[in-house]
Amino acid sequence: MTYNNNPLFTDITSKDCLKMLSCFHSEEKIFSSGETIYHFSSQKPVIGILLHGDASVLRYEFNGSRTILEKLEPSSVFGEILAFHSEEYEAIHLQCDTNCKVLMIDYDSLMKPCANACACHTKLIQNVTWLISKKTMSLSQRVEVLSKRSIREKLYCYFMQESLRQKSHTFQIPFTMSDLADYLSVDRSAMMRELKKMKEDGILSSEKRMIRLL
Structure with a gap:
């Protein structure tokens, strides 16, 4: 090895x-x-x-x-x-x-x-x-996400971080939806409703773990 x-x-x-x-x-x-x-x-x-x-x-x-x-x-x-x-x-x-x-x-x-x-x-x-x-920088980014007040703001902040990290507007997140809710410290059902609204508002599209910022 x-x-x-x-x-x-x-x-x-x-x-x-x-x-x-x-x-x-x-x-x-x-x-x-x-x-x-x-x-x-x-x-x-x-x-x-x-x-x-x-x-x-x-x-x-x-x-x-x-x-x-x-x-x-x-x-x-x-x-x-x-x-x-x-x-x-x-x-x-x-x-x-x-x-x-x-x-x-x-x-x-x-x-x-x-x-x-x-x-x-x-x-x-x-x-x-x-x-x-x-690692300190990574933890700072997580604090930035958790500091956002609304579920939409948390989702968008996290997606923007992943977009920058992967250098693409289309990227795959490492979480299932349940795990993403745990990571963001939000209720899963409320998060799924907000994701649906973000799609309807033309902010993003998604297919399972694939996210595309519009």
Whole structure:
């Protein structure tokens, strides 16, 4: 298995990747659909790479309702900003949407100074810092969506973000309609009614997960 095409290992050779992964006590794990990959509060901090499959970062509230914080696809890196013990994350976990294979890397081993002052280790830490910056931007975009008052404003803001990210007015969202409602923290029925009105008003067209902004 080669990992150097993952953003965590940008500008690091395959040989150096394998050498560091051995030093960092990394391991590959396989999970079934619906299984929990990682609890962000109850386990040792890690940085993980989703090698195969799809997964969701979920938060469950005291009343049993859930919020989808993030959707992960193959090559996604998780834990680089949430992998710290905190009561704030006690209800947050990563769950498989499909069967998944994950590479787990011990966070403390990765971030501690290298005794040999290896250039590849220094580069890896720089990549982690870049990923944290990227994740912070992603979280800021989510806050922007949730800050909108109406369901229409939330939908349009999210669709505009996806349009810019995918560089097209026609794009596929990573959510089912139920999951999209969870992600936006809105009632699904109310969201579907608003989507219908947006189509009637000529703002967009949609076919399942495909959205086109008009």
